[in-house]
Amino acid sequence: MNETEKNTRREFIHVLISRHGAERTSLLPVLQEFQKKFGYIDGQSQQEIAFAMNIHPVEVNSIISFYSFLYDSPRGRNTVRICKNIVCDFHGSSEIADAVRKEFKLNSGNTSADGKITLEITNCFGLCDKSPSMIVNENVYEKIDKDSALKILRGL
Amino acid sequence: MKKDRKGPVLFSEYKPGSALLKAAGMSREDILFEIKDSGLKGRGGAGFPASVKWMLTASADSDRKFIVCNADEGEPGTFKDRVLLTEYPELVIEGMIIAGYTIGAKEGIIYLRAEYSYIKEFLENKIEEYRKNNLLGKNIASKEGVEFDIKIRLGSGAYVCGEETALIESLEGYRGEPRNKPPFPVNTGYLGCPTVVNNVETLAAVPHIINNGGEWLHKFGTDKSTGSKLFSVSGDCRYPGVYELPFGISIKDLLEISGAENTKAVQIGGASGLCFPESEFGRKLSFEDISTGGSVMIFDKSRDMLKVLKNFMEFFVEESCGQCTPCRIGNVRLLEGVKMIEKNEYTPEYIEKLKELCGTMKIASKCGLGQSSPNPFLSILENFKDEIFGKHLNLNYDEKGIKKSGITAAAHC
Numbered sequence: 001m002n003e004t005e006k007n008t009r010r011e012f013i014h015v016l017i018s019r020h021g022a023e024r025t026s027l028l029p030v031l032q033e034f035q036k037k038f039g040y041i042d043g044q045s046q047q048e049i050a051f052a053m054n055i056h057p058v059e060v061n062s063i064i065s066f067y068s069f070l071y072d073s074p075r076g077r078n079t080v081r082i083c084k085n086i087v088c089d090f091h092g093s094s095e096i097a098d099a100v101r102k103e104f105k106l107n108s109g110n111t112s113a114d115g116k117i118t119l120e121i122t123n124c125f126g127l128c129d130k131s132p133s134m135i136v137n138e139n140v141y142e143k144i145d146k147d148s149a150l151k152i153l154r155g156l
Numbered sequence: 157m158k159k160d161r162k163g164p165v166l167f168s169e170y171k172p173g174s175a176l177l178k179a180a181g182m183s184r185e186d187i188l189f190e191i192k193d194s195g196l197k198g199r200g201g202a203g204f205p206a207s208v209k210w211m212l213t214a215s216a217d218s219d220r221k222f223i224v225c226n227a228d229e230g231e232p233g234t235f236k237d238r239v240l241l242t243e244y245p246e247l248v249i250e251g252m253i254i255a256g257y258t259i260g261a262k263e264g265i266i267y268l269r270a271e272y273s274y275i276k277e278f279l280e281n282k283i284e285e286y287r288k289n290n291l292l293g294k295n296i297a298s299k300e301g302v303e304f305d306i307k308i309r310l311g312s313g314a315y316v317c318g319e320e321t322a323l324i325e326s327l328e329g330y331r332g333e334p335r336n337k338p339p340f341p342v343n344t345g346y347l348g349c350p351t352v353v354n355n356v357e358t359l360a361a362v363p364h365i366i367n368n369g370g371e372w373l374h375k376f377g378t379d380k381s382t383g384s385k386l387f388s389v390s391g392d393c394r395y396p397g398v399y400e401l402p403f404g405i406s407i408k409d410l411l412e413i414s415g416a417e418n419t420k421a422v423q424i425g426g427a428s429g430l431c432f433p434e435s436e437f438g439r440k441l442s443f444e445d446i447s448t449g450g451s452v453m454i455f456d457k458s459r460d461m462l463k464v465l466k467n468f469m470e471f472f473v474e475e476s477c478g479q480c481t482p483c484r485i486g487n488v489r490l491l492e493g494v495k496m497i498e499k500n501e502y503t504p505e506y507i508e509k510l511k512e513l514c515g516t517m518k519i520a521s522k523c524g525l526g527q528s529s530p531n532p533f534l535s536i537l538e539n540f541k542d543e544i545f546g547k548h549l550n551l552n553y554d555e556k557g558i559k560k561s562g563i564t565a566a567a568h569c
């Protein structure tokens with residue numbers, strides 16, 4: 001990361017803290033909004049946030065590791081979520097997930113080589129009545145199948 | 157607001173703002189009385205009387221109090237709060253304001269699960285409408301001194317944060333690890349202040365109770381379970397979706413309404429609930445019989461029940477916060493047991509040991525997650541033992557559980 005990028009992040013952290021306040025209760029909103037802009041929370045920024053909010057950096061890292069929607073390493077430009085819980089599983093969600101893996105050559109990791117998508121196989125996201133569904137960033141696609149899912153993802 | 161939904165309470169006609177204006181003309185005691193009279197119990201699963209929670213917070217001595225709307229809805233198979241938030245947000249917002257006025261709280265927080273972040277902006281716009289109409293903010297409904305505002309906080313993807321004290325930890329900026337109780341949030345909640353944590357559906361019932369009076373809720377449901385319940389129905393049925401039905405409805409009737417055929421099993425209460433076989437479809441959904449947060453997952457005769465159980469146990473292994481041993485280790489052991497059965501590598505004795513472990517987890521776990529995760533293990537293995545153990549004969553073992561090569565399954569655990 002070059003200096004300009006580091007500065008951008010640092011400045012944004014201060015914008016966030018002046019928006020939410022430096023109290024401990026603001027930590028999660030700050031982390032969430034930082035991540036929304038930069039995709040993940042890099043180590044340097046974790047430290048910046050920790051110092052600005054007077055929290056030990058290890059604790060900030062421990063918070064990130066606790067919550068499955070907070071990330072400390074780079075991710076794809078789009079987050080694709082497919083549910084693996086039983087209702088979706090019985091409706092074929094794991095086959096859809098396999099098709100996505102194959103299409104984007106996700107062999108070991110969850111992020112495609114071109115950085116286009118990160119696939120998350122998640123627990124129930126409350127769309128069981130429209131199963132199987134897929135959430136791409138903040139868009140919900142209901143009752144998908146292999147073909148419709150791939151079509152949506154190719155179009156990203 | 158969608159008009160094609162029908163139900164006795166929540167999905168009945170409602171004029172936005174009406175209950176709020178009525179409540180502003182009532183004393184706090186009168187509102188508490190109506191809520192108590194209605195017999196409204198928490199819809200999040202535990203079924204604690206709403207009026208008791210409100211009364212304890214109302215009488216707590218503190219300058220600062222909070223109303224928290226629990227919209228974490230993480231139990232697998234539950235999506236009714238999503239429907240309320242997207243189609244009936246007025247009920248939820250007004251329920252919170254009325255609760256705030258009643259107990260003397262000026263601040264409300266909606267804890268919205270991260271998976272529902274796509275609803276956040278819509279809700280924020282609704283809240284802003286209420287502010288513009290002088291129904292939120294200072295001097296609500298032109299009533300001097302009545303003050304309340306609502307903000308939304310997003311979760312970050314942790315099922316356990318639906319547990320009320322974990323939710324509070326999370327709001328405070330910590331890992332969402334449940335606290336010991338007591339003290340309860342009604343005394344020592346968010347930032348140490350008295351806090352009411354109520355489920356979305358509990359709060360949504362409040363405006364209707366205010367408009368119609370507490371007694372009215374007794375028209376629906378049973379003696380100990382007044383009113384209606386939202387059921388999130390999914391799985392093998394023609395019409396999955398959210399149904400509002402009076403408490404006391406039988407599993408059988410629910411299956412008929414949702415167009416389920418050839419049903420083998422119904423899981424009630426989500427992953428942490430119980431699984432019922434056909435012989436028990438006459439049982440009723442109410443606090444007296446089967447108490448539930450409303451998740452109903454239907455499995456037809458083609459489904460493999462061991463697969464269902466494995467899926468649930470994987471969920472708990474992932475979602476345990478790891479703070480206490482019975483839950484952290486216990487769930488791993490139960491999942492291992494399921495995998496042993498899957499591979500026909502178990503001894504009946506070891507499965508009995510795991511059932512004993514379930515008893516330990518129920519009494520020794522710190523929060524509801526570890527206390528209830530043994531539910532599916534016990535109920536599925538018991539109610540579907542013929543299917544499961546019939547399919548998975550432990551051919552490698554003799555009747556004493558000794559592996560024919562000489563090692564017992566229990567020995568390598």
Ligand SMILES: Cc1cc2nc3c(=O)[nH]c(=O)nc-3n(C[C@H](O)[C@H](O)[C@H](O)COP(=O)(O)O)c2cc1C
Binds near residue numbers: 231
């Ligand atoms: C692991 C766990 C997860 C929970 N998740 C939720 C949830 O998503 N929504 C909810 O309202 N209650 C949930 N609860 C129950 C809450 O702790 C609490 O009892 C409830 O919010 C109280 O509201 P009520 O009295 O209106 O039902 C959960 C409990 C446990 C143990």
Ligand code: SF4
Binds near residue numbers: 316334478480522525
């Ligand atoms: S029971 Fe499980 S989820 Fe609850 S506190 Fe213990 S480890 Fe955490």
Ligand code: FES
Binds near residue numbers: 083124
């Ligand atoms: S089980 Fe997949 S969304 Fe609920």
